[in-house]
Amino acid sequence: MDRNASASDAIVVGGGPAGLIAAIALAREGVQTTLLAPKPPHTDHRTTALLGSSVDILKGLGLWTLIERAAAPLRKLRLADGTRRLIRTPEVLFDAAEIGLDAFGYNIANETLLTVLRANLDHPRLLVIEQAAKSIGITEDLARVTLADGISLETRLIVAADGRNSLCRQAAGIGTSKRPLPQHAIALNLSHTRPHNDISTEFHTESGPFTLVPLQGMRSSLVWVCRAEDAERLRTASPDELSREIEEKSHFLVGEVQVDGPRGIFPLGVEIADRFADKRVALAGESGHVIPPIGAQGLNLGIRDAAEIARLGGEALRQGLDPGSQSVIAAYDLNRRADIRSRAAAVELLGRSLLTEFLPVHLARGLGLEIASRIPFLRRSLMRGGLGHGPTDASRTKSA
Numbered sequence: 541m542d543r544n545a546s547a548s549d550a551i552v553v554g555g556g557p558a559g560l561i562a563a564i565a566l567a568r569e570g571v572q573t574t575l576l577a578p579k580p581p582h583t584d585h586r587t588t589a590l591l592g593s594s595v596d597i598l599k600g601l602g603l604w605t606l607i608e609r610a611a612a613p614l615r616k617l618r619l620a621d622g623t624r625r626l627i628r629t630p631e632v633l634f635d636a637a638e639i640g641l642d643a644f645g646y647n648i649a650n651e652t653l654l655t656v657l658r659a660n661l662d663h664p665r666l667l668v669i670e671q672a673a674k675s676i677g678i679t680e681d682l683a684r685v686t687l688a689d690g691i692s693l694e695t696r697l698i699v700a701a702d703g704r705n706s707l708c709r710q711a712a713g714i715g716t717s718k719r720p721l722p723q724h725a726i727a728l729n730l731s732h733t734r735p736h737n738d739i740s741t742e743f744h745t746e747s748g749p750f751t752l753v754p755l756q757g758m759r760s761s762l763v764w765v766c767r768a769e770d771a772e773r774l775r776t777a778s779p780d781e782l783s784r785e786i787e788e789k790s791h792f793l794v795g796e797v798q799v800d801g802p803r804g805i806f807p808l809g810v811e812i813a814d815r816f817a818d819k820r821v822a823l824a825g826e827s828g829h830v831i832p833p834i835g836a837q838g839l840n841l842g843i844r845d846a847a848e849i850a851r852l853g854g855e856a857l858r859q860g861l862d863p864g865s866q867s868v869i870a871a872y873d874l875n876r877r878a879d880i881r882s883r884a885a886a887v888e889l890l891g892r893s894l895l896t897e898f899l900p901v902h903l904a905r906g907l908g909l910e911i912a913s914r915i916p917f918l919r920r921s922l923m924r925g926g927l928g929h930g931p932t933d934a935s936r937t938k939s940a
Protein backbone atom coordinates (compact mmCIF):
# COMPACT_ATOMS: atom_id res chain seq x y z
CA MET A 541 0.00 0.00 0.00
CA ASP A 542 1.47 3.45 -0.81
CA ARG A 543 1.78 5.99 1.97
CA ASN A 544 -1.36 7.81 0.94
CA ALA A 545 -3.29 4.73 0.08
CA SER A 546 -6.86 4.23 -0.96
CA ALA A 547 -9.64 6.64 -0.24
CA SER A 548 -12.85 4.96 0.85
CA ASP A 549 -16.33 6.34 1.44
CA ALA A 550 -16.21 5.24 5.08
CA ILE A 551 -13.62 4.08 7.58
CA VAL A 552 -14.84 2.04 10.53
CA VAL A 553 -12.39 2.32 13.43
CA GLY A 554 -12.56 -0.67 15.80
CA GLY A 555 -13.10 -4.41 15.36
CA GLY A 556 -15.37 -5.08 18.35
CA PRO A 557 -18.89 -6.34 17.64
CA ALA A 558 -20.30 -2.88 16.84
CA GLY A 559 -17.47 -2.11 14.40
CA LEU A 560 -17.62 -5.48 12.63
CA ILE A 561 -21.39 -5.21 12.15
CA ALA A 562 -21.12 -1.59 10.98
CA ALA A 563 -18.44 -2.54 8.42
CA ILE A 564 -20.43 -5.49 7.05
CA ALA A 565 -23.64 -3.44 6.88
CA LEU A 566 -21.95 -0.45 5.19
CA ALA A 567 -20.32 -2.64 2.52
CA ARG A 568 -23.62 -4.35 1.81
CA GLU A 569 -25.29 -0.95 1.47
CA GLY A 570 -22.83 -0.21 -1.35
CA VAL A 571 -20.47 1.97 0.71
CA GLN A 572 -16.75 1.43 -0.08
CA THR A 573 -15.52 0.74 3.44
CA THR A 574 -12.19 0.26 5.22
CA LEU A 575 -12.26 -1.45 8.61
CA LEU A 576 -9.41 -0.83 11.04
CA ALA A 577 -9.46 -3.83 13.35
CA PRO A 578 -6.27 -4.44 15.32
CA LYS A 579 -6.08 -7.76 17.19
CA PRO A 580 -7.71 -7.15 20.60
CA PRO A 581 -5.25 -7.31 23.53
CA HIS A 582 -7.31 -9.94 25.41
CA THR A 583 -10.14 -12.43 24.92
CA ASP A 584 -13.65 -11.20 25.74
CA HIS A 585 -15.14 -13.86 28.04
CA ARG A 586 -18.52 -12.11 28.36
CA THR A 587 -21.71 -13.27 26.71
CA THR A 588 -24.32 -11.09 25.05
CA ALA A 589 -28.08 -11.49 25.01
CA LEU A 590 -29.05 -10.41 21.50
CA LEU A 591 -32.61 -9.07 21.62
CA GLY A 592 -35.29 -8.71 18.93
CA SER A 593 -33.97 -5.69 17.05
CA SER A 594 -30.46 -7.17 16.84
CA VAL A 595 -31.83 -10.48 15.59
CA ASP A 596 -33.76 -8.61 12.87
CA ILE A 597 -30.67 -6.64 11.82
CA LEU A 598 -28.45 -9.74 11.76
CA LYS A 599 -31.12 -11.58 9.76
CA GLY A 600 -31.13 -8.70 7.28
CA LEU A 601 -27.37 -9.12 6.89
CA GLY A 602 -27.75 -12.87 6.31
CA LEU A 603 -25.73 -13.68 9.46
CA TRP A 604 -28.45 -14.86 11.80
CA THR A 605 -28.49 -18.59 10.98
CA LEU A 606 -24.77 -18.79 11.75
CA ILE A 607 -25.19 -16.98 15.06
CA GLU A 608 -28.35 -18.80 16.13
CA ARG A 609 -26.56 -22.15 15.87
CA ALA A 610 -24.22 -21.15 18.68
CA ALA A 611 -26.73 -19.24 20.82
CA ALA A 612 -29.20 -20.24 23.53
CA PRO A 613 -32.80 -19.00 23.24
CA LEU A 614 -34.26 -16.97 26.12
CA ARG A 615 -37.90 -18.06 25.96
CA LYS A 616 -38.93 -16.73 29.37
CA LEU A 617 -37.74 -13.96 31.67
CA ARG A 618 -38.17 -14.33 35.40
CA LEU A 619 -37.79 -11.34 37.72
CA ALA A 620 -37.40 -12.34 41.35
CA ASP A 621 -36.84 -10.27 44.45
CA GLY A 622 -33.60 -11.44 46.06
CA THR A 623 -33.60 -8.75 48.77
CA ARG A 624 -34.46 -9.15 52.42
CA ARG A 625 -36.37 -5.88 52.48
CA LEU A 626 -39.73 -5.10 54.03
CA ILE A 627 -41.35 -4.35 50.68
CA ARG A 628 -40.57 -7.21 48.32
CA THR A 629 -41.62 -7.48 44.69
CA PRO A 630 -43.61 -10.59 43.78
CA GLU A 631 -41.98 -12.88 41.24
CA VAL A 632 -42.94 -12.09 37.64
CA LEU A 633 -42.54 -14.48 34.72
CA PHE A 634 -42.79 -13.18 31.18
CA ASP A 635 -43.19 -15.65 28.31
CA ALA A 636 -42.15 -14.65 24.78
CA ALA A 637 -45.08 -16.68 23.44
CA GLU A 638 -47.44 -14.07 24.98
CA ILE A 639 -46.25 -11.58 22.37
CA GLY A 640 -46.08 -14.18 19.61
CA LEU A 641 -42.32 -14.75 19.72
CA ASP A 642 -40.24 -17.91 20.03
CA ALA A 643 -37.80 -16.13 22.32
CA PHE A 644 -37.06 -12.68 23.77
CA GLY A 645 -33.47 -13.02 22.66
CA TYR A 646 -30.52 -15.34 22.26
CA ASN A 647 -27.44 -15.51 24.48
CA ILE A 648 -24.08 -16.08 22.84
CA ALA A 649 -20.43 -15.97 23.95
CA ASN A 650 -18.85 -12.73 22.70
CA GLU A 651 -15.87 -14.65 21.29
CA THR A 652 -18.19 -16.88 19.24
CA LEU A 653 -20.09 -13.85 17.97
CA LEU A 654 -16.80 -12.16 17.01
CA THR A 655 -15.60 -15.32 15.24
CA VAL A 656 -18.77 -15.49 13.12
CA LEU A 657 -18.56 -11.77 12.28
CA ARG A 658 -14.84 -11.95 11.39
CA ALA A 659 -15.53 -14.92 9.10
CA ASN A 660 -18.01 -12.78 7.14
CA LEU A 661 -15.85 -9.79 6.27
CA ASP A 662 -15.17 -11.00 2.75
CA HIS A 663 -16.91 -8.47 0.51
CA PRO A 664 -15.69 -6.60 -2.60
CA ARG A 665 -16.49 -3.26 -0.98
CA LEU A 666 -14.73 -4.01 2.31
CA LEU A 667 -10.99 -3.70 2.99
CA VAL A 668 -9.80 -4.91 6.40
CA ILE A 669 -6.57 -3.57 7.90
CA GLU A 670 -5.40 -5.08 11.17
CA GLN A 671 -4.00 -1.83 12.50
CA ALA A 672 -5.09 0.82 14.96
CA ALA A 673 -5.76 4.44 14.09
CA LYS A 674 -2.99 6.55 15.61
CA SER A 675 -4.26 10.00 14.74
CA ILE A 676 -7.23 11.57 13.03
CA GLY A 677 -7.52 14.90 11.24
CA ILE A 678 -10.82 16.31 10.04
CA THR A 679 -11.39 19.17 7.61
CA GLU A 680 -14.62 20.39 6.09
CA ASP A 681 -14.30 18.13 3.03
CA LEU A 682 -12.71 14.98 4.37
CA ALA A 683 -11.22 13.07 7.26
CA ARG A 684 -7.74 11.57 7.36
CA VAL A 685 -6.81 8.59 9.54
CA THR A 686 -3.14 7.85 10.10
CA LEU A 687 -2.06 4.34 11.06
CA ALA A 688 0.84 3.24 13.26
CA ASP A 689 3.09 2.63 10.24
CA GLY A 690 2.57 6.18 8.98
CA ILE A 691 0.15 5.30 6.17
CA SER A 692 -2.68 7.75 5.93
CA LEU A 693 -6.18 6.99 4.65
CA GLU A 694 -8.72 9.50 3.45
CA THR A 695 -12.45 9.17 3.81
CA ARG A 696 -15.68 11.12 3.98
CA LEU A 697 -17.24 9.32 6.94
CA ILE A 698 -15.63 7.86 10.06
CA VAL A 699 -17.65 5.34 12.05
CA ALA A 700 -16.17 5.47 15.54
CA ALA A 701 -16.50 1.94 16.92
CA ASP A 702 -13.31 2.24 18.97
CA GLY A 703 -14.92 1.69 22.35
CA ARG A 704 -15.30 3.73 25.49
CA ASN A 705 -11.98 5.65 25.26
CA SER A 706 -12.66 6.59 21.65
CA LEU A 707 -9.90 8.47 19.84
CA CYS A 708 -12.36 9.29 17.04
CA ARG A 709 -14.84 10.85 19.47
CA GLN A 710 -12.06 13.09 20.83
CA ALA A 711 -11.00 14.04 17.29
CA ALA A 712 -14.56 15.15 16.56
CA GLY A 713 -14.57 17.26 19.74
CA ILE A 714 -17.49 15.38 21.27
CA GLY A 715 -17.55 15.38 25.06
CA THR A 716 -19.36 12.94 27.32
CA SER A 717 -21.28 13.09 30.55
CA LYS A 718 -20.11 10.49 33.00
CA ARG A 719 -21.82 9.24 36.14
CA PRO A 720 -20.01 6.49 37.99
CA LEU A 721 -22.17 4.02 39.94
CA PRO A 722 -21.02 2.60 43.27
CA GLN A 723 -21.22 -0.95 41.88
CA HIS A 724 -19.09 -3.40 39.93
CA ALA A 725 -20.27 -6.26 37.73
CA ILE A 726 -18.66 -9.66 37.92
CA ALA A 727 -19.25 -11.70 34.78
CA LEU A 728 -18.53 -15.42 34.48
CA ASN A 729 -19.82 -18.65 33.00
CA LEU A 730 -20.85 -21.75 34.93
CA SER A 731 -22.21 -25.27 34.54
CA HIS A 732 -25.10 -26.58 36.64
CA THR A 733 -26.91 -29.79 37.54
CA ARG A 734 -30.51 -28.72 36.79
CA PRO A 735 -31.76 -27.41 33.43
CA HIS A 736 -32.41 -23.70 33.00
CA ASN A 737 -35.41 -24.48 30.77
CA ASP A 738 -34.50 -21.51 28.53
CA ILE A 739 -35.47 -19.10 31.34
CA SER A 740 -33.30 -16.09 32.12
CA THR A 741 -33.65 -15.20 35.79
CA GLU A 742 -32.88 -11.79 37.23
CA PHE A 743 -32.75 -11.65 41.04
CA HIS A 744 -32.97 -8.09 42.27
CA THR A 745 -30.64 -7.87 45.25
CA GLU A 746 -29.69 -5.00 47.59
CA SER A 747 -26.59 -4.31 45.49
CA GLY A 748 -28.13 -4.71 42.02
CA PRO A 749 -29.29 -7.48 39.67
CA PHE A 750 -27.85 -10.98 39.86
CA THR A 751 -28.75 -12.44 36.47
CA LEU A 752 -28.44 -16.00 35.23
CA VAL A 753 -28.71 -16.19 31.46
CA PRO A 754 -28.95 -19.57 29.67
CA LEU A 755 -26.14 -20.83 27.47
CA GLN A 756 -26.44 -23.99 25.38
CA GLY A 757 -26.77 -27.23 27.40
CA MET A 758 -26.52 -27.25 31.18
CA ARG A 759 -24.59 -23.97 31.28
CA SER A 760 -25.40 -20.34 32.00
CA SER A 761 -23.64 -17.02 32.18
CA LEU A 762 -23.89 -14.89 35.27
CA VAL A 763 -23.75 -11.11 35.55
CA TRP A 764 -23.61 -10.23 39.22
CA VAL A 765 -23.85 -6.55 40.07
CA CYS A 766 -22.28 -6.07 43.49
CA ARG A 767 -21.00 -3.28 45.68
CA ALA A 768 -17.47 -2.18 44.81
CA GLU A 769 -16.16 -3.41 48.19
CA ASP A 770 -17.38 -6.99 47.48
CA ALA A 771 -15.91 -7.19 43.97
CA GLU A 772 -12.33 -7.89 45.08
CA ARG A 773 -13.47 -10.70 47.39
CA LEU A 774 -15.50 -12.30 44.59
CA ARG A 775 -12.61 -11.92 42.15
CA THR A 776 -10.16 -13.74 44.39
CA ALA A 777 -12.50 -16.39 45.91
CA SER A 778 -11.62 -19.96 44.92
CA PRO A 779 -13.86 -21.49 42.22
CA ASP A 780 -15.45 -23.76 44.85
CA GLU A 781 -16.12 -20.93 47.34
CA LEU A 782 -17.61 -18.81 44.59
CA SER A 783 -19.73 -21.68 43.26
CA ARG A 784 -21.23 -22.28 46.75
CA GLU A 785 -22.00 -18.57 47.12
CA ILE A 786 -23.72 -18.51 43.72
CA GLU A 787 -25.83 -21.58 44.65
CA GLU A 788 -27.07 -19.77 47.76
CA LYS A 789 -27.68 -16.49 46.01
CA SER A 790 -29.66 -18.25 43.24
CA HIS A 791 -31.62 -20.38 45.76
CA PHE A 792 -30.35 -23.53 43.96
CA LEU A 793 -32.58 -22.60 41.02
CA VAL A 794 -30.30 -24.49 38.61
CA GLY A 795 -29.06 -26.95 41.23
CA GLU A 796 -25.39 -27.21 42.12
CA VAL A 797 -23.14 -24.94 40.09
CA GLN A 798 -19.50 -25.00 39.07
CA VAL A 799 -17.84 -21.82 37.89
CA ASP A 800 -15.70 -22.34 34.79
CA GLY A 801 -13.25 -20.05 32.98
CA PRO A 802 -12.04 -16.62 34.02
CA ARG A 803 -14.07 -13.90 35.75
CA GLY A 804 -14.35 -10.38 34.44
CA ILE A 805 -14.78 -7.45 36.82
CA PHE A 806 -16.28 -4.24 35.41
CA PRO A 807 -16.65 -0.99 37.37
CA LEU A 808 -20.10 0.32 36.47
CA GLY A 809 -21.13 3.73 35.31
CA VAL A 810 -23.06 5.55 32.67
CA GLU A 811 -21.16 7.54 30.06
CA ILE A 812 -23.16 9.12 27.26
CA ALA A 813 -21.78 11.26 24.45
CA ASP A 814 -23.06 14.84 24.24
CA ARG A 815 -23.82 14.25 20.54
CA PHE A 816 -23.81 10.97 18.63
CA ALA A 817 -22.17 12.45 15.54
CA ASP A 818 -20.25 15.54 14.51
CA LYS A 819 -17.63 16.60 11.95
CA ARG A 820 -17.80 13.50 9.70
CA VAL A 821 -17.67 11.17 12.72
CA ALA A 822 -20.62 8.95 13.77
CA LEU A 823 -20.33 7.15 17.11
CA ALA A 824 -21.34 3.48 17.14
CA GLY A 825 -21.33 1.26 20.22
CA GLU A 826 -19.52 2.17 23.44
CA SER A 827 -17.83 5.22 21.91
CA GLY A 828 -21.29 6.80 22.20
CA HIS A 829 -22.80 5.07 25.22
CA VAL A 830 -21.53 2.96 28.08
CA ILE A 831 -24.33 1.66 30.26
CA PRO A 832 -24.43 -0.92 33.06
CA PRO A 833 -25.19 -4.55 32.11
CA ILE A 834 -28.77 -4.42 33.37
CA GLY A 835 -31.49 -5.56 30.96
CA ALA A 836 -28.98 -6.46 28.20
CA GLN A 837 -29.19 -3.15 26.38
CA GLY A 838 -25.54 -2.11 25.66
CA LEU A 839 -24.55 -3.98 22.53
CA ASN A 840 -28.15 -4.13 21.33
CA LEU A 841 -28.00 -0.32 21.13
CA GLY A 842 -24.61 -0.59 19.41
CA ILE A 843 -26.04 -2.89 16.75
CA ARG A 844 -28.86 -0.43 16.10
CA ASP A 845 -26.23 2.34 15.76
CA ALA A 846 -24.34 0.24 13.20
CA ALA A 847 -27.47 -0.47 11.16
CA GLU A 848 -28.57 3.16 11.19
CA ILE A 849 -25.28 4.66 10.01
CA ALA A 850 -25.08 2.03 7.26
CA ARG A 851 -28.62 2.86 6.14
CA LEU A 852 -27.98 6.62 6.09
CA GLY A 853 -24.55 6.27 4.41
CA GLY A 854 -25.94 3.95 1.74
CA GLU A 855 -28.94 6.19 1.09
CA ALA A 856 -26.71 9.26 0.69
CA LEU A 857 -24.46 7.51 -1.82
CA ARG A 858 -27.41 6.24 -3.86
CA GLN A 859 -28.58 9.84 -4.16
CA GLY A 860 -25.08 10.91 -5.24
CA LEU A 861 -24.48 12.70 -1.93
CA ASP A 862 -21.54 12.78 0.48
CA PRO A 863 -22.05 10.03 3.15
CA GLY A 864 -20.28 12.15 5.77
CA SER A 865 -22.06 15.42 4.96
CA GLN A 866 -23.56 17.56 7.68
CA SER A 867 -27.06 16.38 6.74
CA VAL A 868 -26.15 12.69 7.25
CA ILE A 869 -24.34 13.51 10.49
CA ALA A 870 -27.31 15.53 11.78
CA ALA A 871 -29.80 12.82 10.80
CA TYR A 872 -27.76 10.13 12.55
CA ASP A 873 -27.48 12.20 15.73
CA LEU A 874 -31.22 12.88 15.72
CA ASN A 875 -32.29 9.32 14.87
CA ARG A 876 -30.18 7.68 17.57
CA ARG A 877 -30.73 10.19 20.38
CA ALA A 878 -34.07 9.11 21.86
CA ASP A 879 -33.32 5.38 21.78
CA ILE A 880 -29.92 5.74 23.48
CA ARG A 881 -30.89 8.37 26.05
CA SER A 882 -34.15 6.71 27.11
CA ARG A 883 -32.57 3.28 27.58
CA ALA A 884 -29.55 4.66 29.42
CA ALA A 885 -31.87 6.57 31.77
CA ALA A 886 -34.07 3.50 32.40
CA VAL A 887 -31.08 1.27 33.14
CA GLU A 888 -29.53 3.84 35.47
CA LEU A 889 -32.83 4.35 37.28
CA LEU A 890 -33.25 0.63 37.83
CA GLY A 891 -29.66 0.27 39.06
CA ARG A 892 -30.04 3.13 41.53
CA SER A 893 -33.55 2.15 42.70
CA LEU A 894 -32.17 -1.19 43.89
CA LEU A 895 -29.43 0.53 45.90
CA THR A 896 -31.53 3.00 47.80
CA GLU A 897 -32.72 2.30 51.33
CA PHE A 898 -35.64 4.72 50.85
CA LEU A 899 -38.81 2.66 51.45
CA PRO A 900 -41.18 4.52 49.05
CA VAL A 901 -38.83 3.74 46.17
CA HIS A 902 -39.13 0.00 46.86
CA LEU A 903 -42.87 0.37 47.20
CA ALA A 904 -43.11 2.18 43.85
CA ARG A 905 -40.86 -0.33 42.10
CA GLY A 906 -42.72 -3.30 43.55
CA LEU A 907 -46.17 -1.88 42.86
CA GLY A 908 -45.24 -0.68 39.37
CA LEU A 909 -44.03 -4.10 38.32
CA GLU A 910 -46.92 -5.86 40.02
CA ILE A 911 -49.52 -3.66 38.30
CA ALA A 912 -47.79 -3.75 34.93
CA SER A 913 -47.47 -7.52 35.03
CA ARG A 914 -51.19 -8.01 35.80
CA ILE A 915 -52.63 -5.76 33.11
CA PRO A 916 -52.34 -7.60 29.79
CA PHE A 917 -51.78 -4.48 27.67
CA LEU A 918 -49.08 -3.10 29.99
CA ARG A 919 -47.56 -6.52 30.35
CA ARG A 920 -47.18 -6.91 26.58
CA SER A 921 -45.87 -3.33 26.20
CA LEU A 922 -43.27 -3.99 28.88
CA MET A 923 -42.11 -7.12 27.06
CA ARG A 924 -41.98 -5.47 23.63
CA GLY A 925 -40.29 -2.35 25.04
CA GLY A 926 -37.29 -4.32 26.26
CA LEU A 927 -36.62 -5.77 22.82
CA GLY A 928 -35.64 -2.47 21.27
CA HIS A 929 -37.62 -2.48 18.07
CA GLY A 930 -36.90 1.11 17.19
CA PRO A 931 -36.72 3.33 14.15
CA THR A 932 -34.11 1.09 12.54
CA ASP A 933 -35.96 -2.00 11.44
CA ALA A 934 -34.67 -5.01 9.63
CA SER A 935 -36.56 -4.29 6.46
CA ARG A 936 -34.41 -1.24 5.95
CA THR A 937 -31.08 -3.09 6.35
CA LYS A 938 -30.63 -4.81 3.02
CA SER A 939 -28.55 -7.88 2.32
CA ALA A 940 -25.96 -7.78 -0.43
Ligand SMILES: Cc1cc2nc3c(=O)[nH]c(=O)nc-3n(C[C@H](O)[C@H](O)[C@H](O)COP(=O)(O)OP(=O)(O)OC[C@H]3O[C@@H](n4cnc5c(N)ncnc54)[C@H](O)[C@@H]3O)c2cc1C
Binds near residue numbers: 763827
Ligand atom coordinates in the same frame (compact mmCIF):
# COMPACT_ATOMS: atom_id res chain seq x y z
C1 LIG B 1 -20.59 -7.78 32.24
C2 LIG B 1 -21.21 -7.23 30.98
C3 LIG B 1 -22.26 -7.92 30.36
C4 LIG B 1 -22.88 -7.40 29.22
N1 LIG B 1 -23.93 -8.06 28.66
C5 LIG B 1 -24.56 -7.51 27.59
C6 LIG B 1 -25.73 -8.16 27.03
O1 LIG B 1 -26.18 -9.21 27.47
N2 LIG B 1 -26.33 -7.55 25.96
C7 LIG B 1 -25.86 -6.38 25.44
O2 LIG B 1 -26.46 -5.87 24.48
N3 LIG B 1 -24.76 -5.76 25.95
C8 LIG B 1 -24.11 -6.30 27.00
N4 LIG B 1 -23.00 -5.68 27.52
C9 LIG B 1 -22.45 -4.51 26.83
C10 LIG B 1 -21.57 -4.97 25.66
O3 LIG B 1 -20.63 -5.91 26.12
C11 LIG B 1 -20.84 -3.77 25.04
O4 LIG B 1 -21.83 -2.82 24.66
C12 LIG B 1 -20.08 -4.17 23.80
O5 LIG B 1 -19.14 -5.17 24.06
C13 LIG B 1 -19.38 -2.97 23.22
O6 LIG B 1 -18.94 -3.29 21.92
P1 LIG B 1 -18.16 -2.20 21.06
O7 LIG B 1 -17.87 -2.86 19.76
O8 LIG B 1 -18.88 -0.91 21.08
O9 LIG B 1 -16.81 -1.93 21.89
P2 LIG B 1 -15.57 -2.88 22.17
O10 LIG B 1 -15.97 -4.31 22.25
O11 LIG B 1 -14.85 -2.26 23.32
O12 LIG B 1 -14.69 -2.73 20.84
C14 LIG B 1 -13.91 -1.60 20.60
C15 LIG B 1 -12.80 -2.06 19.66
O13 LIG B 1 -12.09 -0.92 19.19
C16 LIG B 1 -10.73 -1.23 19.15
N5 LIG B 1 -9.98 0.03 19.19
C17 LIG B 1 -9.78 0.87 20.25
N6 LIG B 1 -9.03 1.92 19.85
C18 LIG B 1 -8.77 1.75 18.53
C19 LIG B 1 -8.04 2.50 17.57
N7 LIG B 1 -7.42 3.65 17.88
N8 LIG B 1 -7.96 2.04 16.30
C20 LIG B 1 -8.60 0.86 15.95
N9 LIG B 1 -9.29 0.11 16.83
C21 LIG B 1 -9.38 0.55 18.11
C22 LIG B 1 -10.50 -2.14 20.36
O14 LIG B 1 -9.34 -2.95 20.19
C23 LIG B 1 -11.78 -2.98 20.34
O15 LIG B 1 -11.62 -4.15 19.57
C24 LIG B 1 -22.39 -6.17 28.67
C25 LIG B 1 -21.34 -5.49 29.28
C26 LIG B 1 -20.77 -6.00 30.44
C27 LIG B 1 -19.66 -5.22 31.10
